[in-house]
Amino acid sequence: MRFTVTGTEATHLGIRLVRAFTGKPVVIRFADNFRGWHDHVSFPATGAAPGIPQGVQDGMLVLPPGDIEAIHAALTTRSDIAAVMVEPTGASLGHAPLPAGFLARLRTLTTAHGALLFFDEVISGFRCSPGGAQQFYGITPDLASLAKIVAGGFSVAALAGKAGILAALDYRKTGAGAIVSPRVMHQGTYNASPVSAAAGIATLKIIRDTGAIARANHTAAALRAGMNAAIARKGINWCIYGEFSDFRIYAGAPGETATVDAIYSGAIPAARLKGGMSAELIQQLRCGLLSEGVDIAGWPGGLTSCTHSDAGVERTVAAFAAALDMMGEEGVL
Ligand SMILES: Cc1ncc(COP(=O)(O)O)c(C=O)c1O
Missing domain, CATH: 3.90.1150.10 (Aspartate Aminotransferase, domain 1)
Known part of the structure; x- marks a missing residue:
């Protein structure tokens, strides 16, 4: 688990991490799905992307929402896909639901092709169920971004995921005892700030202990x-x-x-x-x-x-x- 201040930062960090972990440059996301406002997620599938360098655009493959065949085609014909990023409920907490069986198929496909599955649970985390949409649907992603409810509305967000992936963010000690910087950098004055962390602990206790x-x-x-x-x-x-x-x-x-x-x-x-x-x-x-x-x-x-x-x-x-x-x-x- 890694704390950020906003959901935007959590999805940004997740994209950096999946690229670093897999050594592959491209992340799939869906058109017309909000993932925050950083460069990687703020341009449409086609058309103008003012202010966003072409190199950044080349690192994202923007596909039609819920189109499992398009994902299948990308994963089978390309070797540069690091991860598929999806809101497990469908866009904006199910405003546009995903087809039945989509998540299970996506989990199977990503595993089979060595791509990571990245759930954006900024809204659905702690809302669909205490364990988020992943618990509700019974599909476990490799990474998940969380925000909003995680601290009861205080400005804190998080990136949760498999330990082996998040380890790239850790300082390490060499055999000789020297401290080595993380492979993936993530500094920030307000990350895991004490006030927000206290709000987060209080909120999550309410979610765990009440209905x-x-x-x-x-x-x-x-x-x-x-x-x-x-x-x-x-x-x-x-x-x-x-x-x-x-x-x-x-x-x-x-x-x-x-x-x-x-x-x-x-x-x-x-x-x-x-x-x-x-x-x-x-x-x-x-x-x-x-x-x-x-x-x-x-x-x-x-x-x-x-x-x-x-x-x-x-x-x-x-x-x-x-x-x-x-x-x-x-x-x-
Ligand atoms: C699914 C989703 N991802 C990411 C974000 C970005 O989060 P934030 O507004 O905290 O930067 C939002 C914000 O509403 C969102 O709904």
Whole structure:
């Protein structure tokens, strides 16, 4: 385990480490998946990458999200792939879920071809389950970046991984007793700062010793069920989905079946899930909810925490139903 201050630094350090460990230069990541803002993860699959040197771009292979065949092709035709980096829930904690069986196949493929599997668990760590998405899905990566919940919102993040890989960050003693610098450098004034570390210990004790994660997941499931029931009563082609302590609102296009099953079977493309609802429609929904005293995130959707109550769920569902009524009366739906 190695501590950084932000998730961006944890993914940056992980990329450096997988290259150093494997001796290979290229890391695969998915387009339209946020991994922080450092140079290696801040350019699209094609098109302009202002401020990012070509050499850095050459070190990343940006593939379509969830495309296991594209990964398979890269791993079988090239010998320069150090690792595959993926958010195990699919982009942004499952806003665009991965196909069923994807992670298991990816684990097998990466192992078979000598590439490392790097999970970005900046959001999913300690949210999907106390052991993150890797525990929930039962797939163990070689490295994982963690942030956000790891210290209850304090500015600390971490890179966790197999000891043999992280050892490249350690100072070593030679047989003659001399201290040798790490193979991979990682200095920083605020890395593992005492205040953040104390917040981290306190947070992780709560996660270990209470049912906080289960409670937050249960609350979100109740919210999704209540909101989907309101949608069914209204008879509109919308759907609320999510797998953990989250809910996402999706408005189906004409002729499209917007159901939870359709979303998790991959019938609705990632680009639709992440950008399918117009800004105007989201704004109208948020205005309706705000007039009932409830606000949501603009994805649109939200996250639940262990402090949200059953009464809060009821109030949110009632506000959502009222907002749909208002939108219906105004002819927006
Ligand atoms: C999946 C993922 N990776 C990396 C990051 C970057 O983390 P940070 O904002 O702490 O730099 C984020 C931030 O939201 C994220 O969601």
